[in-house]
Amino acid sequence: MDFHDRPRLPRGFRCAARHCGIKSQGLDLSLFASDVPAAAAALFTRNHFPGAPVVVGRERIRGGRLQAVIANSRISNVATGQQGIEDARTMALLAARDLGIAEELVLMSSTGVIGERLPMEKLERGIMGLAGELDTDPWPAARGIMTTDTEPKVLSLDVGGGTLTAVGKGAGMIAPNMATMLVFLFTDLELPANALRRALRSASLDSFECLSIDSDTSTSDTVAILANGHAGAVEDERFASALEVACLRMAEWVARDGEGATKLIRVRVEGAHDDGDGRRVARAVVDSPLVKTMVFGGDPNVGRILMAIGKCVECRIDPGRVEARLQGVTVVERGERAVFDPARVRHLLDQDTVEIDVFLGLGDGRGLGIGCDLTEGYIQENAAYSSS
């Protein structure tokens, strides 16, 4: 399955973006819409303090149908109480009126600072007439949802007779159980909502749920998919594979563009007692500040990999069976540092993707961790970031 060189929206989907004044400059409001109601599914953050759009979105997705997504950046509408819930509903209502569709068919998302109310007057002016600007170019709407991302993220690929497109944003406060990550997926294939839900859950488990930029779990994370049926039916399994590929690519793109990141880190664990242990070990390695700074520094500090595996005190680990590879080079054998050429590994670490493979030698459990290195850029970005 090849990604399109020039990503495009599937048939019947269009989008638009505006600067409505929530950010001091740049696009901050995006609308995505299908020309007909679409089957839909969504996953949301598991944080105990979900944003108002997540609370409303959870209700709204129960119907299994959506026709549009309205999203803003810079303010997340989290920890804003009952007023926030009303603001989220109003945001969707305004978009529904502009599109001339039912309010219940609009999902809303907000991403950015927590604890501030949305500037509803600006949003109202911004949404009015936005439906009239809908276009097939996905890039402006991808820009409109960016926060600390350095680039907009859109990818698409062919599946059966149709197209699958993902538009995403991420960058920080990202960890499993979803992230300050918004990913909207669109397809013109025909699938029922329950098939979409199954496929989305499964694809997320091996992509977004493996993603951790800083171990912090956002209060706004949303992954939603809309299928409008214009391109006809598709086998469930074929679609599920395409969705997995698209979600994994988007998750890696988000990691690569993590705040301050210079390198993507991919951790694969095999031979775990079960998948739960596999995922926990992968997560521990990809989240370890000492592994992350090691990757940034480009030094093959094998001890830090062992430490990170070993700190999973709740996992079944037999130290004498553990092996690990760094960029394909065996650096740990039978739980001990292997004989390898540090200069060669140092050279191999000087790439934009770093692969760490861990073999636990206990069973068939596997796990994947997707993350990035930890650099001064992350500190500068997050120490300077102002909440007011």
Place this chain on the structure above:
Amino acid sequence: MDFHDRPRLPRGFRCAARHCGIKSQGLDLSLFASDVPAAAAALFTRNHFPGAPVVVGRERIRGGRLQAVIANSRISNVATGQQGIEDARTMALLAARDLGIAEELVLMSSTGVIGERLPMEKLERGIMGLAGELDTDPWPAARGIMTTDTEPKVLSLDVGGGTLTAVGKGAGMIAPNMATMLVFLFTDLELPANALRRALRSASLDSFECLSIDSDTSTSDTVAILANGHAGAVEDERFASALEVACLRMAEWVARDGEGATKLIRVRVEGAHDDGDGRRVARAVVDSPLVKTMVFGGDPNVGRILMAIGKCVECRIDPGRVEARLQGVTVVERGERAVFDPARVRHLLDQDTVEIDVFLGLGDGRGLGIGCDLTEGYIQENAAYSSS
């Protein structure tokens, strides 16, 4: 209980340190010894890849008696296999011979780079004659165990008719389940090994087990206590309280001197469903990179505190009951951002200790988190740190 202005060793304890050449410069080998065998207890890392000194130490502490501790810095003797175990035993044997005591009465510790063998010839030369240099000044031996610490750490206080002294090192790769942290405690009081063990476990639970500098759990962490009895008996409870105070002070000192740290962060959670939830929430807040960078930046970003509490998906949390204070100022009420003066809180954050108090409103569970801010200094130190 007041700490001594000039910390001192208890009666019958002396120590010495040398530069034996493991570090390129500076003291790298320390010996602590009692003039008579002492009752002893110890706690070790729970990492699945314990260093050789931890493996041997666990056997040795079963007897409940020690007379000396020999420790080196720069190389940790971790992931060194059977040879590492032999090296650890040899290190203790050399010290025992020099002191003229039984090998089983010597505990050994090594801290530093993982995966390298100890330079046994240098250690042998370094240990030979060291017993002849034993002295009552604790500071050189505290320096000899330093790795990335910026200062040696010794504290002491009076308990009953005796003295309790702690010598520690820390700085990075520190998280609950113990840390790259070595803390040796000495007292001239008389306590049986099982009372020492109980008191040490209890005191660690509310101090070292709450300490997290970077969420990474070292493979070498050791906290050991020796009681030689010269000052006579003491009530168990009285000693336990003093030990708690000493351990907490040492844990906070280690956090304050965390790699790159400029501020100590103290998180207190109350009203949790149980202590387990309380500790997990405290840990999540004190470990959150976004909270840590917020403290460094001095910005009252309330959303990050809510996010960190909320990401404990396995804990019982009722968002509407959550309250939080930052430097004593209520910043979260009923799960929402409270009305407060950001400029005032920003001013209050400009101190060397930052207090975050969380009230969950559910039960009597409590938790403490001790940590530090995350700065460019941590990245620079750990990206530049070379394993070879």
